[in-house]
Amino acid sequence: xxxxxxxxxxxxxxxxxxxxxxxxxxxxxxxxxxxxxxxxxxxxxxxxxxxxxxxxxxxxxxxxxxxxxxxxxxxxxxxxxxxxxxxxxxxxxxxxxxxxxxxxxxxxxxxxxxxxxxxxxxxxxxxxxxxxxxxxxxxxxxxxxxxxxxxxxxxxxxxxxxxxxxxxxxxxxxxxxxxxxxxxxxxxxxxxxxxxxxxxxxxxxxxxxxxxxxxxxxxxxxxxxxxxxxxxxxxxxxxxxxxxxxxxxxxxxxxxxxxxxxxxxxxxxxxxxxxxxxxxxxxxxxx
Amino acid sequence: xxxxxxxxxxxxxxxxxxxxxxxxxxxxxxxxxxxxxxxxxxxxxxxxxxxxxxxxxxxxxxxxxxxxxxxxxxxxxxxxxxxxxxxxxxxxxxxxxxxxxxxxxxxxxxxxxxxxxxxxxxxxxxxxxxxxxxxxxxxxxxxxxxxxxxxxxxxxxxxxxxxxxxxxxxxxxxxxxxxxxxxxxxxxxxxxxxxxxxxxxxxxxxxxxxxxxxxxxxxxxxxxxxxxxxxxxxxxxxxxxxxxxxxxxxxxxxxxxxxxxxxxxxxxxxxxxxxxxxxxxxxxxxx
Numbered sequence: 001x002x003x004x005x006x007x008x009x010x011x012x013x014x015x016x017x018x019x020x021x022x023x024x025x026x027x028x029x030x031x032x033x034x035x036x037x038x039x040x041x042x043x044x045x046x047x048x049x050x051x052x053x054x055x056x057x058x059x060x061x062x063x064x065x066x067x068x069x070x071x072x073x074x075x076x077x078x079x080x081x082x083x084x085x086x087x088x089x090x091x092x093x094x095x096x097x098x099x100x101x102x103x104x105x106x107x108x109x110x111x112x113x114x115x116x117x118x119x120x121x122x123x124x125x126x127x128x129x130x131x132x133x134x135x136x137x138x139x140x141x142x143x144x145x146x147x148x149x150x151x152x153x154x155x156x157x158x159x160x161x162x163x164x165x166x167x168x169x170x171x172x173x174x175x176x177x178x179x180x181x182x183x184x185x186x187x188x189x190x191x192x193x194x195x196x197x198x199x200x201x202x203x204x205x206x207x208x209x210x211x212x213x214x215x216x217x218x219x220x221x222x223x224x225x226x227x228x229x230x231x232x233x234x235x236x237x238x239x240x241x242x243x244x245x246x247x248x249x250x251x252x253x254x255x256x257x258x259x260x261x262x263x264x265x266x267x268x269x270x271x272x273x274x275x276x277x278x279x280x281x282x283x284x285x286x287x
Numbered sequence: 288x289x290x291x292x293x294x295x296x297x298x299x300x301x302x303x304x305x306x307x308x309x310x311x312x313x314x315x316x317x318x319x320x321x322x323x324x325x326x327x328x329x330x331x332x333x334x335x336x337x338x339x340x341x342x343x344x345x346x347x348x349x350x351x352x353x354x355x356x357x358x359x360x361x362x363x364x365x366x367x368x369x370x371x372x373x374x375x376x377x378x379x380x381x382x383x384x385x386x387x388x389x390x391x392x393x394x395x396x397x398x399x400x401x402x403x404x405x406x407x408x409x410x411x412x413x414x415x416x417x418x419x420x421x422x423x424x425x426x427x428x429x430x431x432x433x434x435x436x437x438x439x440x441x442x443x444x445x446x447x448x449x450x451x452x453x454x455x456x457x458x459x460x461x462x463x464x465x466x467x468x469x470x471x472x473x474x475x476x477x478x479x480x481x482x483x484x485x486x487x488x489x490x491x492x493x494x495x496x497x498x499x500x501x502x503x504x505x506x507x508x509x510x511x512x513x514x515x516x517x518x519x520x521x522x523x524x525x526x527x528x529x530x531x532x533x534x535x536x537x538x539x540x541x542x543x544x545x546x547x548x549x550x551x552x553x554x555x556x557x558x559x560x561x562x563x564x565x566x567x568x569x570x571x572x573x574x
Contacts, residue, residue: 114405
């Protein structure tokens with residue numbers, strides 16, 4: 001980036017990164033914003049091609065990973081088809097950044113068998129609306145972690161879809177606005193209550209959604225749970241550890257009459273005892 | 288990392304990163320290798336806890352993103368349950384690194400509606416075998432990109448599973464050994480032929496697998512395809528652009544008699560013309 005002659009920048013590039021750009025480089029701002037009039041993808045492509053043909057080194061600077069809902073593939077294909085050499089530098093995608101910040105593993109062993117990313121897209125940006133949508137969510141199996149990029153506008157539909165697929169209403173869920181930035185705001189909730197919780201907190205785009213048992217491993221979830229707003233979460237069928245089940249059963253019997261709800265995810269029999277330790281602590285906090 | 292008193296290192300940390308470690312820091316190698324006797328996860332946890340209780344700043348250094356099949360969640364939960372403060376720094380997961388290096392978008396708009404990561408795990412490491420497996424692949428819908436971490440040992444089973452789900456045998460597929468390192472080796476093939484192609488190239492662990500139409504957007508796939516080993520790839524049903532379909536039909540009629548096979552993925556009607564441009568070039572190379 002220090003050798004760039006021209007840099008095309010997206011929205012939300014952290015100032016510390018912008019400062020790395022050579023002072024002699026020309027900077028072209030091509031940020032798009034959902035719900036606002038903004039530059040089209042075709043215009044960005046033309047800017048890139050024009051710059052590549054005029055000068056030596058052009059950098060297209062995006063946030064996150066450019067190959068995960070980042071349009072780098074389209075821009076690279078456009079340029080390659082016009083004989084412009086392209087080199088892509090990978091990045092930390094928003095899901096990884098948010099997971100690290102929240103202290104939750106996207107693929108906690110014994111809890112999530114896999115990890116899926118889908119794009120929900122904004123509520124008003126017509127250009128984005130043509131992309132994939134929550135319709136693709138039919139693919140998500142229950143023990144998997146689901147991360148939804150740009151899904152705020154379709155959150156109620158997302159909930160309906162996931163519930164219809166049999167996901168438990170009490171599946172831990174998380175919405176993070178402007179994740180990994182100083183302006184980050186996070187809402188921990190359940191799948192059932194997420195749209196209302198997000199609305200109450202007035203979260204706005206860009207907001208990343210994470211749905212799945214792994215959200216229950218975040219310290220933020222434990223804090224929320226300890227405030228008495230726990231719920232029952234079913235893990236993979238028939239995979240429950242007897243010990244965990246017994247502990248939960250005992251607690252359930254003591255708590256359900258009071259209207260309290262308990263969160264737990266079943267650890268696989270052959271998993272380590274770490275989840276059990278977590279459960280003990282979590283359950284102890286409401287005992 | 289410059290302030291670390293102790294650093295616990297995984298296998299395959301690039302030397303340039305290792306050089307960033309403070310010279311005064313104690314380094315503990317805790318790398319695991321599939322098929323070889325190596326340190327257990329419990330022993331790593333104990334090392335971490337011991338170090339955290341003895342000294343000020345302990346760094347656990349992993350390759351890729353520690354929260355995607357990286358066990359950071361388990362290690363963090365173990366430490367948090369013992370009142371050790373944990374901060375997680377996100378990373379570039381292998382899928383992103385390999386995609387950038389191969390020049391393919393994991394979520395090419397109009398081609399892949401989503402992206403899923405699953406772990407196949409090694410063939411002999413008993414410790415790894417307890418994790419999720421190709422059984423979770425039932426979740427993958429066809430227009431999605433599927434990335435399999437540590438799936439080399441289960442590649443034939445993976446193929447059977449995906450074919451049984453209705454994925455086209457000619458779906459573009461890619462296997463990359465030691466991705467993003469100087470020793471990287473990549474095999475472009477089809478889902479149907481991938482196990483044999485991987486065996487012929489003698490790829491070994493660690494190897495990442497990518498299956499899906501997006502692999503067809505990699506320049507490496509185009510090069511392979513131009514050598515006459517093309518195949519027909521079905522895109523999302525009913526989404527074909529008439530123009531692309533006509534072009535492909537014409538080429539099919541001219542080529543099928545000769546036993547040749549053509550690769551294409553249907554662009555959505557509302558997508559840009561970039562894929563079509565790519566197809567024109569690809570198809571022109573076999574005309």
